[in-house]
Amino acid sequence: MLSRVADSLYWMSRYLERAEHTARLIDVHLNHILEQPSAAGLRRHQVLASLYVPADSDVIDSDYALAELLTFQRSNSNTMAACIATARENARQVREQISTEMWEQLNQLFLFINNTKMDQIWADQPHEFYHAVKQGSHLFQGITDSTMNHGQGWHFIQLGRFIERAMATARLLNVEFQALGQEEQDAAATNRNHFNLLVLLKSCTAFEAYSKVYTASLQPRHVTEFLLLDREFPHSICFAVIMIQNALNALAGATESNKTARVYRLAGRLFATFDYGQIDEIMQEGLEVYLANVQKQCMQIHNAIDKQFISYPIEEKLAA
Amino acid sequence: MHAVSIPDKKIGWDSPFANYQLDAVYDEMFEGSNKSWPQYQRLNQRLLELTPVELQQRQQAADLAFLHQGITFTVYSANEGTERIFPYDLLPRILSAAEWSTIEQGLVQRITALNLFLHDIYHKGHILRDRVVPHELIYSSRHYRREMRDLNIPHGVYITVTGTDLIRQPDGQFAVLEDNLRVPSGASYMLANRQVMKNIFPRLFADYGVRPLDGYGEALLKTLASMAPDQRADPTIVLLSPGVFNSAYFEHTFLARHMGIPLVEGRDLVTHDNVVYMRTTAGLQRVDVIYRRIDDDFIDPLVFRSDSTLGVPGLFNAYRSGNVTLANAIGTGVADDKAVYAYVPAIIRYYLQQDPILPNIETYLLEDPKQCDYVLNNLDQLVVKAVGESGGYGMLIGPHSTQEVREKFRQKICANPREYIAQPTIMLSRAPCFIDGKVEARHVDLRPYILYGDKVRILPGGLTRVALKRGSLVVNSSQGGGSKDTWVLNS
Numbered sequence: 001m002l003s004r005v006a007d008s009l010y011w012m013s014r015y016l017e018r019a020e021h022t023a024r025l026i027d028v029h030l031n032h033i034l035e036q037p038s039a040a041g042l043r044r045h046q047v048l049a050s051l052y053v054p055a056d057s058d059v060i061d062s063d064y065a066l067a068e069l070l071t072f073q074r075s076n077s078n079t080m081a082a083c084i085a086t087a088r089e090n091a092r093q094v095r096e097q098i099s100t101e102m103w104e105q106l107n108q109l110f111l112f113i114n115n116t117k118m119d120q121i122w123a124d125q126p127h128e129f130y131h132a133v134k135q136g137s138h139l140f141q142g143i144t145d146s147t148m149n150h151g152q153g154w155h156f157i158q159l160g161r162f163i164e165r166a167m168a169t170a171r172l173l174n175v176e177f178q179a180l181g182q183e184e185q186d187a188a189a190t191n192r193n194h195f196n197l198l199v200l201l202k203s204c205t206a207f208e209a210y211s212k213v214y215t216a217s218l219q220p221r222h223v224t225e226f227l228l229l230d231r232e233f234p235h236s237i238c239f240a241v242i243m244i245q246n247a248l249n250a251l252a253g254a255t256e257s258n259k260t261a262r263v264y265r266l267a268g269r270l271f272a273t274f275d276y277g278q279i280d281e282i283m284q285e286g287l288e289v290y291l292a293n294v295q296k297q298c299m300q301i302h303n304a305i306d307k308q309f310i311s312y313p314i315e316e317k318l319a320a
Numbered sequence: 321m322h323a324v325s326i327p328d329k330k331i332g333w334d335s336p337f338a339n340y341q342l343d344a345v346y347d348e349m350f351e352g353s354n355k356s357w358p359q360y361q362r363l364n365q366r367l368l369e370l371t372p373v374e375l376q377q378r379q380q381a382a383d384l385a386f387l388h389q390g391i392t393f394t395v396y397s398a399n400e401g402t403e404r405i406f407p408y409d410l411l412p413r414i415l416s417a418a419e420w421s422t423i424e425q426g427l428v429q430r431i432t433a434l435n436l437f438l439h440d441i442y443h444k445g446h447i448l449r450d451r452v453v454p455h456e457l458i459y460s461s462r463h464y465r466r467e468m469r470d471l472n473i474p475h476g477v478y479i480t481v482t483g484t485d486l487i488r489q490p491d492g493q494f495a496v497l498e499d500n501l502r503v504p505s506g507a508s509y510m511l512a513n514r515q516v517m518k519n520i521f522p523r524l525f526a527d528y529g530v531r532p533l534d535g536y537g538e539a540l541l542k543t544l545a546s547m548a549p550d551q552r553a554d555p556t557i558v559l560l561s562p563g564v565f566n567s568a569y570f571e572h573t574f575l576a577r578h579m580g581i582p583l584v585e586g587r588d589l590v591t592h593d594n595v596v597y598m599r600t601t602a603g604l605q606r607v608d609v610i611y612r613r614i615d616d617d618f619i620d621p622l623v624f625r626s627d628s629t630l631g632v633p634g635l636f637n638a639y640r641s642g643n644v645t646l647a648n649a650i651g652t653g654v655a656d657d658k659a660v661y662a663y664v665p666a667i668i669r670y671y672l673q674q675d676p677i678l679p680n681i682e683t684y685l686l687e688d689p690k691q692c693d694y695v696l697n698n699l700d701q702l703v704v705k706a707v708g709e710s711g712g713y714g715m716l717i718g719p720h721s722t723q724e725v726r727e728k729f730r731q732k733i734c735a736n737p738r739e740y741i742a743q744p745t746i747m748l749s750r751a752p753c754f755i756d757g758k759v760e761a762r763h764v765d766l767r768p769y770i771l772y773g774d775k776v777r778i779l780p781g782g783l784t785r786v787a788l789k790r791g792s793l794v795v796n797s798s799q800g801g802g803s804k805d806t807w808v809l810n811s
Contacts, residue, residue, distance in 0.1 A: 103390060318604065
């Protein structure tokens with residue numbers, strides 16, 4: 001597979017995952033703020049922080065302003081609309097590599113968002129709009145899985161999605177846990193913590209899955225363990241790391257590359273920290289440090305993928 | 321020949337043909353005011369059965385199919401978004417088996433002769449020595465590439481893919497308007513049009529007995545494979561595109577997908593020791609045949625334009641060393657120079673000792689003072705074209721021009737007569753098109769695609785381009801043209 005093609009597939013997938021994540025955060029925010037209007041200002045700040053959007057809370061003083069900033073605003077290069085446009089642009093550059101069905105789905109999603117105005121979303125049902133975007137992204141993933149060869153290209157798509165997901169989830173956990181009150185409890189604080197945990201779980205589509213494992217009793221320790229270390233839930237970081245590891249193993253075979261190369265060692269190391277990780281130890285040593293480290297390792301893997309498959313020096317390969 | 325007349329009752333209320341224009345221009349559908357050509361009778365009947373609303377619905381379904389598939393092209397200098405849908409006309413253009421047979425024979429003859437001509441002028445140059453074609457004309461052509469002298473290429477085939485523009489004259493005969501021997505585009509639209517047509521008019525299509533176009537991808541692949549250096553078995557073939565901003569990018573991806581070959585850009589290729597490689601995730605992979613969709617000028621910054629960032633440094637030397645094949649070959653543009661065009665009938669007679677089956681359009685060469693005088697005195701009736709341009713750029717259509725534009729062209733011609741030719745304004749034939757709920761007549765041309773490798777392959781059909789503006793004679797997509805499906809009938 002051409003290096004440039006692998007690169008485009010990787011980024012197509014990352015941007016689509018980012019768009020879906022953004023849509024979900026907005027949707028969850030708009031939904032939950034209805035019952036807790038007093039928390040709106042704080043929640044808006046949390047959403048912006050977890051998406052790395054620098055914004056003045058005086059300017060973003062309403063949910064409309066928040067939604068507009070994250071959905072369309074041109075000054076923000078990571079809006080949902082921009083992410084989908086970039087995903088499509090990457091797909092367009094590899095039109096002949098992806099299936100026609102994939103292209104048509106992504107193109108339709110792009111056209112749907114491009115033909116929608118913020119006022120219109122607000123006047124109708126914002127939930128329906130963001131739901132349609134998430135569904136469009138899920139549909140694309142389903143179409144990808146069922147119409148594209150599960151060869152190299154598909155593995156690069158997996159890599160993009162799960163690296164993006166691991167990093168975004170780590171960031172989200174970090175931002176949300178800093179805001180959780182410590183164990184000292186008055187009724188209002190308990191209530192607030194419960195609300196924040198619920199939002200966190202829903203932001204990872206994790207509430208139902210969590211409840212099946214731990215019941216609906218929301219404990220910070222359980223929520224953290226679930227979103228970090230659960231091996232079966234597709235939005236946990238551990239799951240993403242397993243998928244990254246699987247994709248790289250498959251690529252090592254397909255490209256007949258040396259398994260001692262840096263990218264494989266980095267992925268193996270990250271996998272090991274999750275494989276043998278204990279929630280008590282992690283909490284003791286500080287969740288913040290741990291999550292920052294996960295993000296750093298994901299970034300290293302990202303760079304190593306580029307070095308291994310995309311922008312390697314020619315001399316290296318001619319000698320081989 | 322039987323003809324069916326349009327039932328009177330339909331004409332009374334709102335026959336879709338109420339505004340249809342018939343005059344001295346050849347009409348593809350109607351022989352006379354109430355008579356359609358035999359191959360159009362069934363279409364005619366079907367159109368009269370459908371209500372305007374039904375027709376409109378089908379047009380919308382077709383437009384939507386193009387939008388969703390992203391079948392778009394890019395317009396240079398358009399201010400807003402650069403992607404546009406290629407306008408598609410609902411009604412097919414239908415050619416009888418006999419008409420097609422003449423076209424096919426004429427094209428094989430013409431392409432064979434032009435290829436022999438290219439081989440000759442890049443080797444011994446017999447035709448120049450015999451003064452059939454003036455050598456100044458060749459050596460002054462912008463597209464003549466000295467770098468190609470004495471280079472032997474597989475099968476001696478220079479023009480692997482051609483898209484010849486044919487027009488139908490008022491007497492019903494097809495003539496060649498332009499030979500596009502460099503990087504002709506449009507084949508993907510021909511195939512996409514067919515796909516949409518089959519979805520929109522399935523029954524009509526099935527009843528008609530239309531010859532299939534499905535094999536184009538495979539035929540092109542076979543042709544390219546036959547061009548591999550040293551007859552290498554199982555060659556690696558790639559399509560070299562300028563990238564996503566090129567107006568024909570949709571076509572590049574479409575063809576690459578239909579052939580199952582990688583689409584590469586210049587930055588994907590590297591050369592080392594005169595061998596071309598592509599960068600893959602598994603390292604460097606050798607490339608044998610390049611179907612290049614980049615012009616000569618941009619293909620190798622070390623040999624041609626040094627400011628090109630689209631090309632591959634070192635590619636030309638790899639080509640000269642015989643390690644890689646380029647299709648089309650470098651330097652084919654000299655034979656579709658519009659001044660050389662005037663000599664093609666002579667070229668056919670010289671190499672094949674045959675009379676041309678498809679005639680040329682009469683062409684005035686402006687370096688000849690007598691012809692130039694005539695042209696300058698009749699600019700308002702003639703078409704003037706820049707010899708090295710394509711895509712409808714750099715053209716004057718006398719009858720549709722203003723005094724001011726004609727004056728500009730007069731100055732350009734006087735300053736540089738070799739750069740221009742003139743032709744009489746040809747009334748291209750008209751075909752029925754579905755426009756704003758009515759069927760109206762619009763001017764059309766026809767571009768069949770000819771593949772030439774180990775042998776000549778021509779797919780039955782082509783791209784019928786339509787000048788969608790009423791009265792306009794310019795069919796190029798870059799100038800507001802559209803296209804329609806072209807049916808060649810089995811019998």
